Amino acid sequence: MQNKFEALIDKHMSSLGASKLSLSSITSEALWQQTGRYSADSELLRLKDRRESGFLLAPTHEEEITALFAALVYSYKQLPLRLYQTGRKYRDEKRPRQGLLRAKEFMMKDLYTFDSSHDDALKTYDQVRHAYKNLFDELKIPYLVADADSGNMGGKLSHEYHFASSKGEDNVWSCESCGYVANEEVVEKKAPGTQTSPTSSLVFTGISKDRETAIEIHIPRPDSMSPGESPSWDKIASYVNLHAVKNAGVDIDTSVEAATLTTLLPKAKSTVSIFDRSLQRADSEAQSAHDLTIIRPGDLCPRCDTGHLSVQKAIEVGHTFHLGTRYSEPLQALVTLPDQKERQVVHMGCHGIGVSRLIGAIASLLADESGLNWPRVVAPFEVVITLHSGISDDVGTQIYDALEGTDRVLDDRPIKDSRLKMVDAQWIGFPIQVVLGVAWKKKGEVEVRCRRLGVKKDVPLDTLHEEVTALLGQL
Numbered sequence: 001m002q003n004k005f006e007a008l009i010d011k012h013m014s015s016l017g018a019s020k021l022s023l024s025s026i027t028s029e030a031l032w033q034q035t036g037r038y039s040a041d042s043e044l045l046r047l048k049d050r051r052e053s054g055f056l057l058a059p060t061h062e063e064e065i066t067a068l069f070a071a072l073v074y075s076y077k078q079l080p081l082r083l084y085q086t087g088r089k090y091r092d093e094k095r096p097r098q099g100l101l102r103a104k105e106f107m108m109k110d111l112y113t114f115d116s117s118h119d120d121a122l123k124t125y126d127q128v129r130h131a132y133k134n135l136f137d138e139l140k141i142p143y144l145v146a147d148a149d150s151g152n153m154g155g156k157l158s159h160e161y162h163f164a165s166s167k168g169e170d171n172v173w174s175c176e177s178c179g180y181v182a183n184e185e186v187v188e189k190k191a192p193g194t195q196t197s198p199t200s201s202l203v204f205t206g207i208s209k210d211r212e213t214a215i216e217i218h219i220p221r222p223d224s225m226s227p228g229e230s231p232s233w234d235k236i237a238s239y240v241n242l243h244a245v246k247n248a249g250v251d252i253d254t255s256v257e258a259a260t261l262t263t264l265l266p267k268a269k270s271t272v273s274i275f276d277r278s279l280q281r282a283d284s285e286a287q288s289a290h291d292l293t294i295i296r297p298g299d300l301c302p303r304c305d306t307g308h309l310s311v312q313k314a315i316e317v318g319h320t321f322h323l324g325t326r327y328s329e330p331l332q333a334l335v336t337l338p339d340q341k342e343r344q345v346v347h348m349g350c351h352g353i354g355v356s357r358l359i360g361a362i363a364s365l366l367a368d369e370s371g372l373n374w375p376r377v378v379a380p381f382e383v384v385i386t387l388h389s390g391i392s393d394d395v396g397t398q399i400y401d402a403l404e405g406t407d408r409v410l411d412d413r414p415i416k417d418s419r420l421k422m423v424d425a426q427w428i429g430f431p432i433q434v435v436l437g438v439a440w441k442k443k444g445e446v447e448v449r450c451r452r453l454g455v456k457k458d459v460p461l462d463t464l465h466e467e468v469t470a471l472l473g474q475l
Contacts, residue, residue, distance in 0.1 A: 002107070004378040005355050006086050009109050012135040016127060018082035018111055023061045023068075025088055029054035031063035035330050043091040045104070057090035062327050062350055065112045069346070070333040076116040079335065079346065080124060084111035086355060100360030101167070101315065107355040114346045116337060118324070121347035122157075125322045128351045129159065132318060135353075136161060139375050140475065141365065144314060146172050149185035149247070150321055161318035161353075163361050168315040173295065177307030185243045188291060189309060190300035192278045200227075201279055204236045207264045209253045214268035217245060217252075219276040219292050233258040241294045248274055248290045315361045316354075323348040366452070372429030373452050376475040383408035383468060384430040388418040388437040395436060399446065402464055403434070406472065426451065431475050432468055450475070 010020065029046070032038035045057040058064065065083060073081065086109040093104045100106070111128065115121040129145075136143045141163060148160040160183055162172050171184040182188070202221045205214055217240055221227070231239065234257070242254055250272070256264065276292040301307035325345045327333070334343035366373040376382055383406050387396050393412050400410045409430075411421050418437070425433050435447040445458040450471050459467045 001374070001378060001380045002355065002359065004380070005358060006109075008135060008138065008377055009086060009353060009355070012131045013082075013084050013109075013111060015134070016082055016111070016131050018084045021083055021085050022087060023058070023064055023085050025058055025090070027056050027058040027061070027064050029056060031067055031331070032056065035063055035327055037063070043093060045090045045092050059089055059091045060108075060350075060352075061085070061110060062112070062323070062348075063331065066327040066331045066333050066348070069114055070328075070331055073114070073333075073346075074335060074343075076335050076337050079114055079116045080120065081114040082111060082124070083114075084109060100356045101364075102169075103356070106357065109353040109355055111349075111351040113349040113351070114328075114333070115348075116335060116344070116346060118347050121322060121324070121349060125157065125320065125349050128320055128349065132161060132320065132351070132353075136318070138377050139362070140377075141362065141375065143317075144172055144174065144181050146174075147182040147186050148319065149183070149243070151185075156324070157322035159320050160316050161320075162314035162316050163365055164312050165315045165361065165365055166313050167364055168313040170314045170316050171311050172314040173309050173311050175301035175304060175307035175309060178301060178304040180301055180303040180307070184311075186247065187295055187309070188302040189295050190302050191291070201276075202230075202239060204231075204233060204240060205261075205265060206233065206236070206252045206254070207256060207261060207268060208251050210251070211253075211264055211267070212269050213251075214265050214271040215250055215252045216271060216273040217292060218273060218279055220278050233261055237294075239294065241292055244290055244292050245274070248292075250274055315357070317358045317361055318351075318353045320351045321349060323350055367429075368451070370451060371427035374429040374431065376431050376472060379407075379431050380428065381407050381409040381430055382472055383432045383434055384425045384428075385410045385434045386418065386421045386425055386436070387411070388435070388440075389416055391436050391440065395440075399434060399436065399461075399464070402461060403468060405465070406468060408434075432471055434464070434468070 029038055044059060047055050049055065086107065088105060089108050090105050093102060096103050113124045113128065115124055144162040144164060146160045146162060148158045150156065150158045162170060172181060173184065173187040174181045200221050201218045204217045208215060219240060245252055274292065275289050277289045295309065297310050299309045301309055324347055328345045328348055333346050335346055336343050362375065363372055383403060385396055385399050385408060396410045396412060400408060413421065415421055422435065431450065431452065433449040435449065437447060439445040439447050439458040445460055446464050447458050448467055449456045453471060453474060455471060
């Protein structure tokens with residue numbers, strides 16, 4: 001079945017003119033140090049060789065593919081270049097859970113794109129998003145495309161692809177009236193129509209990660225809070241949108257405990273203040289005014305006049321990033337351009353699909369009390385043929401031949417109890433089950449079942465192919 005997922009990916013990567021390759025599962029610490037992504041306390045799985053050289057079990061391959069590009073590509077005439085792989089990745093995941101949804105080792109598809117200019121890179125980004133849309137549409141499962149934060153990947157433009165699920169770890173916000181969808185790291189709400197006095201504000205004071213700067217966060221005091229009430233530092237997440245603080249460019253350490261904070265603040269060398277946009281300011285420092293209060297269901301949408309925001313749990317299964325020169329500049333991925341003497345850095349994108357996570361997510365979404373229930377395009381087989389005991393394999397072969405043109409399999413295992421075969425077919429999740437049982441013995445008809453469409457009926461052999469093909473069309 002994994003092969004089916006990979007074949008689906010290959011099909012849509014081919015539509016982009018992408019070439020498939022295979023990158024090493026081991027990468028060099030030195031490359032990650034060049035791009036500034038190496039960190040001793042991150043999720044990197046490290047190892048050393050006999051010479052004590054540092055290596056990593058590759059969690060992703062931006063550094064390696066960029067270094068490879070830099071060594072082999074020299075001219076703009078070789079661009080655009082689109083390279084992808086589907087392979088294993090490794091991360092020292094702090095909270096492995098739910099099997100395939102979060103693990104230390106997983107399968108992932110990564111597409112890396114290289115263009116000679118910023119504008120060309122954005123065109124490529126749009127083309128990749130279109131290919132992703134076609135791919136996820138083919139699964140016939142509702143999905144969300146959310147504005148997202150690029151995080152340590154770099155770049156300013158990225159989108160996440162989610163399946164809504166109670167088992168998900170991400171919070172995805174959307175508007176009921178327009179197409180606005182965003183993850184919790186970048187979601188916004190409409191600015192308030194009125195401003196309040198800063199004298200009635202609530203102030204949380206934290207410390208920067210380098211312990212050099214005290215950071216004051218000013219937000220409007222909630223109506224439910226008494227004037228003299230001042231919540232402790234460890235309650236900050238109940239009042240302040242910490243993602244917004246990070247997006248404001250403030251390097252605050254939110255992991256420090258309240259007791260430790262009281263000893264660190266007196267030693268700070270300077271103080272920086274940031275204010276929620278709803279607070280009236282005398283100095284009108286626009287750069288320090290941000291939407292810092294937490295977002296709640298029912299808040300007004302920032303993109304339309306009438307919509308309200310709601311939130312749902314979701315599983316992220318894909319992500320597209322416009323990287324710009326985040327990796328090409330430090331790793332010197334350069335090409336010559338027309339009418340320019342000096343070589344210029346290329347503009348990049350990276351675009352992932354979590355193959356093993358996609359398998360786990362679809363399994364959890366579509367499974368019911370009878371078993372798994374795969375979409376047609378990625379099912380192990382579209383049709384399984386099951387014979388009751390006493391019906392010869394020759395008859396099964398006849399049915400198999402009658403379904404030529406479909407992706408079918410004949411369950412010819414030497415199991416006497418045919419009920420076990422039927423239960424197995426349901427647990428495995430074949431989209432359509434063709435059963436030769438009582439109806440075949442009595443009137444020469446074949447039972448056709450499609451659990452996902454709620455179909456269970458007997459059909460004559462001469463219309464079997466037509467019936468099955470019609471059901472597959474609906475799937």
